[in-house]
Amino acid sequence: MTLLYASTFTRALDRLSAPEQKQVKITAFDLAQDESGNGMQLHRVEASPGFWTARVSQDIRIVLHKNGEHTLLAFVGHHDDAYRWAERRKLVPHERTGAMQLVEIVERVEERSAHVEALAEEVPPPVALKRPFAELPDDALLDVGVPREWLEAVRDTDVARVDDLFSSLPDEAAEALLDFATGGRLADHAALKAMPGADPFAHPDAQRRFRAVEGLEELRAALDAPFAQWAVFLHPAQRAPITRDWNGPARVSGSAGTGKTIVALHRAVHLASRPDARVLLTTFSKTLAKSLAGKVNLMTEALPDARQRLSVRAIDQAAHELYTGAFGQPNLATTAQIRALIDAAVKAGLGAGHTPEFLLEEWDELVDAWGLHDLEAYTRVPRIGRRTRLGPKQRESTWEVFAFVRERLAARSVVTMADVYGRLSRWVEDGGQVPFTHVVVDEAQDLSVAQAKFLAAVGSAGAADALFFTGDLGQRIFHLPFSWARLGLDVRGRAQVLKVCYRTSHQIRSMADRLLEPEIVDLDGEEESRRGTVSVFDGPEPSVQLFQDDNAEIAGVSEWLRKRLGEGMSERELAVLVRGQPQLGRGRAAVKAAGAEIPVITMHDAKGLEFRAVAVMALDEDVLPDRERLTALGDIADIVAIQDTERHLLYVAATRARDRLMLSGVAPGSEFLDDIH
Ligand SMILES: Nc1ncnc2c1ncn2[C@@H]1O[C@H](COP(=O)(O)OP(=O)(O)OP(=O)(O)O)[C@@H](O)[C@H]1O
Numbered sequence: 001m002t003l004l005y006a007s008t009f010t011r012a013l014d015r016l017s018a019p020e021q022k023q024v025k026i027t028a029f030d031l032a033q034d035e036s037g038n039g040m041q042l043h044r045v046e047a048s049p050g051f052w053t054a055r056v057s058q059d060i061r062i063v064l065h066k067n068g069e070h071t072l073l074a075f076v077g078h079h080d081d082a083y084r085w086a087e088r089r090k091l092v093p094h095e096r097t098g099a100m101q102l103v104e105i106v107e108r109v110e111e112r113s114a115h116v117e118a119l120a121e122e123v124p125p126p127v128a129l130k131r132p133f134a135e136l137p138d139d140a141l142l143d144v145g146v147p148r149e150w151l152e153a154v155r156d157t158d159v160a161r162v163d164d165l166f167s168s169l170p171d172e173a174a175e176a177l178l179d180f181a182t183g184g185r186l187a188d189h190a191a192l193k194a195m196p197g198a199d200p201f202a203h204p205d206a207q208r209r210f211r212a213v214e215g216l217e218e219l220r221a222a223l224d225a226p227f228a229q230w231a232v233f234l235h236p237a238q239r240a241p242i243t244r245d246w247n248g249p250a251r252v253s254g255s256a257g258t259g260k261t262i263v264a265l266h267r268a269v270h271l272a273s274r275p276d277a278r279v280l281l282t283t284f285s286k287t288l289a290k291s292l293a294g295k296v297n298l299m300t301e302a303l304p305d306a307r308q309r310l311s312v313r314a315i316d317q318a319a320h321e322l323y324t325g326a327f328g329q330p331n332l333a334t335t336a337q338i339r340a341l342i343d344a345a346v347k348a349g350l351g352a353g354h355t356p357e358f359l360l361e362e363w364d365e366l367v368d369a370w371g372l373h374d375l376e377a378y379t380r381v382p383r384i385g386r387r388t389r390l391g392p393k394q395r396e397s398t399w400e401v402f403a404f405v406r407e408r409l410a411a412r413s414v415v416t417m418a419d420v421y422g423r424l425s426r427w428v429e430d431g432g433q434v435p436f437t438h439v440v441v442d443e444a445q446d447l448s449v450a451q452a453k454f455l456a457a458v459g460s461a462g463a464a465d466a467l468f469f470t471g472d473l474g475q476r477i478f479h480l481p482f483s484w485a486r487l488g489l490d491v492r493g494r495a496q497v498l499k500v501c502y503r504t505s506h507q508i509r510s511m512a513d514r515l516l517e518p519e520i521v522d523l524d525g526e527e528e529s530r531r532g533t534v535s536v537f538d539g540p541e542p543s544v545q546l547f548q549d550d551n552a553e554i555a556g557v558s559e560w561l562r563k564r565l566g567e568g569m570s571e572r573e574l575a576v577l578v579r580g581q582p583q584l585g586r587g588r589a590a591v592k593a594a595g596a597e598i599p600v601i602t603m604h605d606a607k608g609l610e611f612r613a614v615a616v617m618a619l620d621e622d623v624l625p626d627r628e629r630l631t632a633l634g635d636i637a638d639i640v641a642i643q644d645t646e647r648h649l650l651y652v653a654a655t656r657a658r659d660r661l662m663l664s665g666v667a668p669g670s671e672f673l674d675d676i677h
Pocket residue numbers: 229230233234235238254255256257258259260261262263472475501502503607608610655
């Protein structure tokens with residue numbers, strides 16, 4: 001007999017109080033040790049064949065489904081809720097896809113419709129509402145997993161009731177219909193059809209909602225963290241790249257909130273379950289690495305061996321440790337030191353009239369990034385992303401600046417982080433042993449050239465599946481683009497795009513998506529498409545407001561924040577985001593005026609975070625894109641490439657919001673706001 005639990009069970013458990021959850025866990029454990037439930041107080045739910053309730057306490061009941069082959073923990077709740085839930089459910093494999101589904105009985109919507117119609121008699125609707133699915137034939141609906149008893153209800157649904165419909169249907173059917181309702185094609189969502197006789201719980205769509213318990217420790221971990229649905233119930237498109245045996249570096253991408261980080265976490269834990277593996281899970285910042293580490297701990301509660309084999313570090317930290325082990329502690333140059341050296345070189349008349357800002361970007365994105373140490377290498381390096389055409393003469397004179405910087409750094413025995421990666425890459429190429437067999441990189445769109453080169457060296461010295469990346473080209477905010485394949489990181493043919501957004505409401509995501517091209521192609525020709533992405537829930541439209549001056553904006557934003565607090569959101573669930581340091585003051589003033597302790601964060605630092613409500617403020621004409629950054633670069637310099645990264649910043653900021661988003665600035669406002677209005 002197999003013991004399983006459903007996502008409806010852990011979600012319902014999460015809604016109970018802490019003492020109630022404790023009692024439920026004790027009963028669930030008793031059941032796990034005596035799956036027949038003989039020693040327990042079980043009651044058959046008469047109206048629903050196969051469903052039983054198990055008594056937890058006077059008021060709480062677990063709903064089970066039992067048929068001699070399996071026992072499924074399906075739901076838990078207060079007595080009447082539990083019975084009502086069970087009476088309205090059937091557990092059946094879908095007739096076409098073969099995936100096990102918990103099908104809600106249709107009366108619910110019909111009852112609701114009756115109620116709506118009763119109301120309609122009193123107040124006739126002004127216009128007949130559109131029924132987006134009215135023309136869809138049975139076959140098209142069955143192919144995406146709509147249960148047969150729901151076919152009519154789906155076709156009858158008008159746009160005002162689409163949300164109710166989605167909360168009643170199995171996820172695979174709801175996502176397909178949502179995409180269709182917003183312009184996508186149903187055929188793109190045809191569900192996998194199981195072979196005759198296959199286990200209906202093993203179907204990839206069934207695994208999104210049911211999990212077989214493999215041991216008591218695993219059950220304990222799942223019940224201890226019922227809020228972490230992502231730790232157990234994955235979308236088939238998330239699960240596939242996690243368990244696949246890749247024959248080279250692989251990359252999973254997708255719009256913000258599609259669960260790329262979740263995929264990275266599961267991939268790392270999956271690899272770490274191999275006895276001979278040593279896995280490094282990494283990303284670009286310490287804050288994000290800390291958040292990954294917390295999630296890894298949660299996921300490996302019942303997997304002590306895997307936990308031992310998995311370490312989580314920011315990539316610079318991992319490189320620093322490796323370098324220290326191999327060569328001793330590096331003496332690292334600061335950005336201020338580099339800037340001062342460039343200023344000194346320009347003052348000394350070097351650089352053919354280029355601004356220090358241009359030279360600094362040239363240093364960061366080319367000279368330092370690519371580890372260039374002489375004019376010849378500088379002349380040969382591809383200037384992808386740098387639009388400025390520098391002729392040989394100009395390169396010669398610009399190189400004088402970089403030669404000046406390199407000399408001074410060498411004289412002080414100071415190295416840059418790119419030098420650290422460069423030396424490590426050569427060391428790995430010469431047979432140096434890194435202490436990991438696999439590297440999983442989250443937020444990989446923000447890897448620098450030096451980091452990518454180092455990873456390529458690690459990849460070619462290791463197993464075929466040594467490297468796994470997750471990221472979104474539309475969120476590249478730290479570096480100009482470069483070719484991964486040229487550096488030896490070739491993910492072509494091993495790239496996959498996620499399409500279901502779990503974080504951000506449909507309204508917020510569709511608005512943010514308008515900032516980007518629907519298809520972004522990287523410099524190696526690998527395409528990432530946002531088309532067909534669906535959010536799993538709806539919410540209010542985002543608000544875009546322009547004000548006359550700073551003070552009016554501060555007042556407007558503080559009022560918006562107060563409203564959110566008034567709706568019951570906590571201070572921790574809110575955030576104010578701004579373009580950079582100079583705008584932090586404005587954000588803080590709005591928070592102060594709202595009388596609340598709400599974090600004010602720069603867009604760069606907000607990467608990877610999420611909140612229920614976000615106000616992105618100070619979106620003024622000269623703030624985004626950053627006018628100083630653009631003008632400092634001169635007339636022909638890099639404007640398009642930099643504008644792209646500035647645009648990505650707004651995309652990142654807007655997609656941190658789950659339910660509510662406000663975008664504001666002083667009129668006329670950022671040019672990017674025109675694109676999303
Ligand atoms: N299978 C899942 N079930 C439930 N929740 C999920 C699932 N996958 C992801 N989520 C949730 O969706 C949210 C976004 O996930 P995640 O941070 O992994 O997205 P992302 O694609 O990495 O986003 P970004 O590009 O903004 O960094 C998180 O709250 C996560 O817990």
